[in-house]
Amino acid sequence: MNITLFYHSILSDWNHGNAHFLRGIVRELEERGHQVSVYEPKDGWSLQNLVEGYGKEKLDELSAYYPNVNTNFYTLDTLDLDTVLQDADLVLVHEWNEHELVKRVGEHRAKGGDYKLIFHDTHHRAVTARDSMAQYDLTHYDGVLAFGQKIRDLYLQEGWTEKAWTWHEAADTSVFYPHDREEHEGDLIWIGNWGDEERTAELHEFLINPVKELGLKAKIYGVRYPDHARKALADAGIEYGGWLPNYKAPEEFAKYKVTVHVPRRPYVEALPGIPTIRPFEALACGIPLISSPWDDAENLFTPGKDFLVAQNGEEMKEHLQIVLQSPEKAKSLAAHGLQTIRNRHTCAHRVDELEKVCEELGIATQKIYLTQKEQVLHEQ
Template sequence: MARALDVVVLGLSITSSWGNGHATTFRALLKGMAARGHRVLFLERDKPWYADNRDLPSPDYCDVALYDSLDELADRYADTVRRADLVIVGSYVPDGVEVGDWVQRTAHGVTAFYDIDTPVTVARLERGDTEYLSAGQIPGYDLYLSFTGGPILDRLERQFGAQRARVLYCSVDPEGYYPELGPVRWDLGYLGTYSPDRQPTLDRLLVEPARAWERGSFIVAGPQYPDGIGWPENVARVEHLPPAEHRRFYNAQRFTLNVTRADMVAAGWSPSVRLFEAAACGVPIISDPWNGLETLFTPGEEILITNDGEQVMRWLRDTPGQRARAIGRAARRRVMASHTGVRRAAELEGYVAEVRGMPLSARAL
């Protein structure tokens, strides 16, 4: 293992998972960093919507500090950022452009931008939207860590001048997600915040099968769904499900559904943290298709892939229990080997070593 690093992360949120997928992504990664001996400080802008929904205010694997303004950030944490071996700025950080400029001026160690929304970010940059990142900042980071792999990495380097665009997929904490015995309540479930571009796929792959199969039992969990959606009677709704309840939620399903945002589908190679969490629980996953998914899970053996609601219903009604469980177990084996927070932390160490000019052989993955 590489020597212990002092790491500062400025991210959207780690204390609250309400309405965002960033918190669980940071939690798994930073827990993995701590397990590998690194010291981490997470700096989070104090926002009322997170303050009212903090499900992990004080992680035991990193320090967390809240700040109210850019002035407070600079006054209180300039020395810490200056001394850090690695400083990471995440996507969607409030005043992210100003935060990024400050980090690039202040930090003496390796600097990185961690984009947990890469296809969305690229689309924003192309239309001149600089809500949390400007195109001119990208070459100033030593690393552009991307939630999305595949061809978009080359594009970040060629079109936007990233010094080193490297994939850092989200990951899962094995201590929080694993199979457990209990009653199976739903034939198919879905966990995700409402998104207008995901809703047509959710309708096609869950709502329409629910209407066609009245004896089936379904559930959709997540916030911000409009009141006007006409859910069938056999589709249960949960407004918000904190991470502490995710494992029980997944394990109460015969199958779980993964639905991907349109920008992520177009880019490919964009697995959500929910995909890895469900797989870690050993629940067979039905997913919409996108390029790169087959590099993460073997279709037909570790995951079921379709855009056809009728195919979904056939799988729900006709797949023997033994076959479904085998798919779930195979997916779990893949996740435990390749997609844990500890594994991501080791990958990040490798990228930092690359910036410093250290050979990969100098550290153990």
């Protein structure tokens, strides 16, 4: 298939978790012989912050991990959809795009575009910013890919689309895999952005306070940490590492004995079943994981075996002590979580699901699935 993707950015993962999953999906699609073109807005906020804070050389570093990841920059006033979509079989438009772009692509499809058109939602705004999401004009779209059953159902209930599929994020195991290390540099690592005060109390209860009270050697990576957050980290003796390129995370996980997951409040309260990308990636790296409470309503994992769940701060301390003091328990937990990712939650699994959606939409099977001979020719 010729596939065109409109996303905020594939180059930058500065406060932009969608890039994690997108890179893995693009790589997997291309390895199967599909032709993929990514379009992102020129001077998008994530890329701007990355370049301003860390320099353009970070983009060169990215190419070492993702040598075939490329993008096309556009501006809305010069975007020529007739040219861009001329040979497309499938077009995905991400919800983190301007309303105008979403509408224009839909109108192009309505005027005779010979491709299938899908909207892709990977955020909680369908619940927390419903008015804004309702303004997206999906009239001429074939359906919606939603990264959780709850969001999928919402699109159907609100009448925003007639078709929707659940398409969870997953780990890009070409980059996220265990890195062997004989000795650890510390006890606990956490990789995550502070956000918009959506989990401030939770971060104190399940991360900062346990580390402080147990006297652990810990390091935290992420962006948008306000002064009060940095002060709290310093008071707890936690090293703050700032932004970490996503593709460097596996190397950092290998330096520590345990990590934790602290989901944002909208996911816990209104969107059960959506873990976001971080747990997938941590488990893929073979590091023991302890999570604050969230409802695995879609049975993606086996809580208690893939990861431990702490109902409160005291229980988080207990779980941390168990994992840190029992190498066998830590090893068993990590192994179970890793196997679950490999069995069910890789980007390859998600491309399998996407190809099934393409079948349902009526794209010719010879375009979706290359023959063995075609695959060999592609690899050559």
